[in-house]
Amino acid sequence: MKTGNMILVSNRLPTTVEMGPRGPVLKPSSGGLVTALRPVFKARKGYWIGWPGEGPGEEVEKLVAGSSDSACQLIPVMLTPGDLRGFYTGFSNEIVWPLFHDLQARCNFDPTYWKAYVSVNRKFADVTARVADHDSVVWVHDYHLMLLGEFLRGQGIRSRMGFFLHIPFPPVDIFEKLPWRTQILRALFRFDVIGFQTTRDQRNFLSCVRRFLPDVSLQRHDGETRATSGGQVTLIRSFPIGIDFDEFNTHAQQPEIAARVAEIRDDMRGRQIIIGVDRLDYTKGLPERLRAFQHLFTTYKHLRRQVSLVQIVVPSRENIPKYRELKLETEMLISQINGQFGDPGWMPIHYIHRSVQRPELIALYGAADIALVTPIKDGMNLVSKEFCASQVDERGVLILSEFAGSAEQLNHGAVLVNPYDFGAVADALNLAFCMDSDERTQRMRKLRRRVRNANVFRWCDDFCSYLENAYGRSARAA
Ligand code: GDG
Secondary structure, eight states: OOOOOEEEEEEEOSEEEEEETTEEEEEEOOSHHHHHHHHHHHSOOEEEEEEOOSSOHHHHHHHHHTOOSSSEEEEEOOOOHHHIIIIIIIIIIIIIHHHHTTOGGGOOOOHHHHHHHHHHHHHHHHHHHHHOOTTOEEEEESGGGTTHHHHHHHTTOOSEEEEEOOSOOOOHHHHTTOTTHHHHHHHHTTSSEEEESSHHHHHHHHHHHHHHOTTSEEEEETTEEEEEETTEEEEEEEOOOOOOHHHHHHHHHSHHHHHHHHHHHHHTTTSEEEEEEEESOGGGOHHHHHHHHHHHHHHOGGGTTTEEEEEEEEOOOTTSHHHHHHHHHHHHHHHHHHHHHOBTTBOSEEEEOSOOOHHHHHHHHHHOSEEEEOOSSBSOOHHHHHHHHHOTTOOOEEEEETTBTTHHHHTTTSEEEOTTOHHHHHHHHHHHHHOOHHHHHHHHHHHHHHHHHTOHHHHHHHHHHHHHHHHHHHHHHO
8 A cells, every 4th residue: 555645633733933022933842742743753754734833824834834843844723812712722621631631620611612622623624634635644643633533534535544642531430521522432433543542541432432332333352442333444552652762861871961960969969869840730740749748758757858859840831720720839839848848958849940951851860869750640641751761870760650651561660659649659759769779770670671662663653554554454344
C-alpha cells in the first residue's frame, strides 16, 4: 500500500503566536503533547494542523505558514474568541478534562459549550480535508478533537485515520454523567484505530462501549479489541507514550550541564534535593503533595534541614477561575510550610513559578536525589520519564503516584504511592532519603532501561504501523 503524507492534527501547533511590542512573534508551545510529538515530527514530511494562538488573523496565518519548525508544514486553524471560550476553555477544559480525570464535581455541563465543540471540530475538519487525500495518514490527537473522524468521513475522506487520547479514559460510572456520551463514542468509531495510554483506559473505554453502544460488536484478541460498527472496523489498543530518551541522556552528560548539576548540588550542600515539575493543574496533585510534605516534617523531625523541595510550577490555563484559585492555594501552602519550618539557613521549599529552559530543567533532574511525581490522575506523565533519562549517575529515587499512567510501566523501579495518603507519601520520602546507594542504582537502572526502550519514536512507529495494518484489515473486511 502506498503511504502518503502524514497529517497530524492537534488542538495546538508546536509554535504559538504571542503579541510582542513590534507585533506577533512565534514561541515554542508548552505542554506534554507538543513536547512528545515535536521530536517525532521534526524529521518527518507532512502537515501539522492546529490552533496557532491569538493574534491578528492574516498576520498570524502568514507567520505560521512561513515558519520552519521542522520538515513538517504547519497549517493554522483560526479560532475566534467565542470559539475559544466555548470549545477550549468551556467544553474541553471545564467538561472533558475534569470528567476524564474523575473529577466530576469540577465540571460545568453548559449546553452552549457542546455547540462550540461541534462547530470547532467542523472547522478543524474543513482545514484537514483541504490537504488530505486517499493516501494520507491522518493522526488526530487528544480530547479536543473527538468528533473529527466523523466530520472528515462526512466530507468523503476515506484515508487511514487514527486517534490517540493523551489523557485518561474514565470508568463507566463517571463517563455516564456526560450528556453527550453517545455522540462522542459513536464519532470515535469513525477512526480506524483508537489508541489509549494504558490498559486501564482501554478497559474503561470498552466498558462504556458495552453500556452505551450495544450494537457495536467487540472481539478481543491478544491485547487488542476489534470493534465492528455499521460495516466499519476499528481497532482499539493501548500505546503508552514515551520520551526522546537520548536527548535527555545525552544532554545530561554534556560538560555545561554537568557543571550546572555540580553548582546546584553545591548550593544545596548538606541536604538531599527533591524535585517537582508540573503544569499548574489540579490533576497534578500539588496541594496534596504539599500537605504530605508538611506531614513529613511533623512525623520525621530528623528530616528538617536535611531535604529541600525544588518545585517548578508552570503557569497554565490562567483564564479559568479554578486554576487561579489553585495558584492561590498552592502559594499559601508553600508560604505556610516555609514559615512554619524554615530558618535563615534552610528553606524547605524553593518555588519557581515559570517555565525554565530545557538545559536548566535537565540539570535540575540530574541534580535531584528524589523526584516527587504525585498526580491524582494523569494520562501518562512525561516528567517521571524525563527524570529517569536525565539521571546519568543513577542515584535518584522516583516516587510515583499509582494514578499516573506511567506507573503501569515504571512500577518495578519506582516507589509507588497513593497521593491522597499523606502519611504514605511522607513514609516514601523517608524511605527514599534513607535508601542506600546500591538499591538506588538497581532501581534507577531498571527505570532507565524501560524508558530507553519504550521511547517516543517507538511509540510513533508502533501507532503508525498499526494504523497501516488496521486499514488493510478493515479494507479487506469491507
Ligand atoms: C498531557 C497529559 C501525558 C514542564 N515544566 C517545564 C517543562 N515542562 C514539560 C515537561 C514535560 C511536559 O512539560 C509536561 O508533560 P506531562 O506529561 O507531565 O503533562 P501534560 O502537560 O499534562 O501532558 C499527560 C502528556 O500529555 C503526553 O501524552 O503524559 O498525562 O496530561 O515534557 O518537561 N519544560 C520546560 N520548562 C519547564 O519549566 N522546558
